[in-house]
Amino acid sequence: MPSPMTDSVTVHMAASPDAVWDLVSDVTRIGEFSPETFEARWTRGSTGPEEGAWFKGHVKRNGVGPTYWTLCRVVAADPGREFGFTVMAGDRPVNTWRYRIEKASDGVAVTESFELDANPALRLYWTLLGWARGRTNRKGMRTTLERIRAVVESPA
Numbered sequence: 718m719p720s721p722m723t724d725s726v727t728v729h730m731a732a733s734p735d736a737v738w739d740l741v742s743d744v745t746r747i748g749e750f751s752p753e754t755f756e757a758r759w760t761r762g763s764t765g766p767e768e769g770a771w772f773k774g775h776v777k778r779n780g781v782g783p784t785y786w787t788l789c790r791v792v793a794a795d796p797g798r799e800f801g802f803t804v805m806a807g808d809r810p811v812n813t814w815r816y817r818i819e820k821a822s823d824g825v826a827v828t829e830s831f832e833l834d835a836n837p838a839l840r841l842y843w844t845l846l847g848w849a850r851g852r853t854n855r856k857g858m859r860t861t862l863e864r865i866r867a868v869v870e871s872p873a
Contacts, residue, residue, distance in 0.1 A: 722843045724855055725830035728862035732869035734797035734818045734825050740865050741816040741827075742766035742800040744774070744789075750864040752780050752857045757789075766794045772802070779853060810834045827865070829858040 730737060740746060743766070744757040756775045763770035770791040777784045793801035793815060801815035817828045831854055833839045843850070 721847065721851075722835065722839065723830065723832040724851055724858075725828050726855060726858040726862060727826050727828040728859070728866055729821060729824060729826055730866045730869055731824040732866075734820060736869050737816075737818050737825055737827055737865065738797045738800060740868060741818075742794065742796075744772045744802075747774065749868070750861045752860045753777055760788070763791075766791060766800060768792065768794050770794070774804075809836070811839070827862055829862055831858075 740750070744759065747757045748755040754774045754776050757772050759765065759770065759772045761771035763772060768791055772789050772791075774787045774789055775784070776787055788805045789802045790805060791800075791802050792813060793799045797818060799815060799817050801813060803810045804812045804814070811834055813832050813834075815828075815830050815832075817830070819826045819828075833843060
């Protein structure tokens with residue numbers, strides 16, 4: 718059974734695994750899809766999606782604010798299968814986001830998920846406010862995946 722500090726949403730897409738991976742792994746396009754992160758750029762010498770690469774995401778929390786930058790490290794970069802990154806607070810992981818892509822008979826099933834680090838501060842936060850943040854994350858994941866689907870399913 719999954720931890721209460723994690724959740725996921727899956728959306729079917731009539732697309733190839735590579736087409737979906739190309740979108741989810743291109744962090745410079747995140748603003749097209751995410752309702753909270755409106756831009757991102759590779760940083761610390763990184764230029765593309767590979768394990769260990771770094772990028773910064775510009776976030777507008779809950780779509781209304783506050784607005785801030787987050788530093789992220791790529792933890793999974795398996796073309797056509799998975800892209801994942803961890804949001805960092807200093808040198809500590811806070812939240813890991815993943816996109817898993819599985820072949821289906823007529824396209825792919827794409828799952829976006831998050832998992833909060835199980836440190837004591839985050840456990841307390843999730844105990845007090847997890848119900849609200851979890852709902853926001855779930856809605857945001859569905860929005861993100863539906864926007865990606867609209868792009869990959871649109872005629873070329």
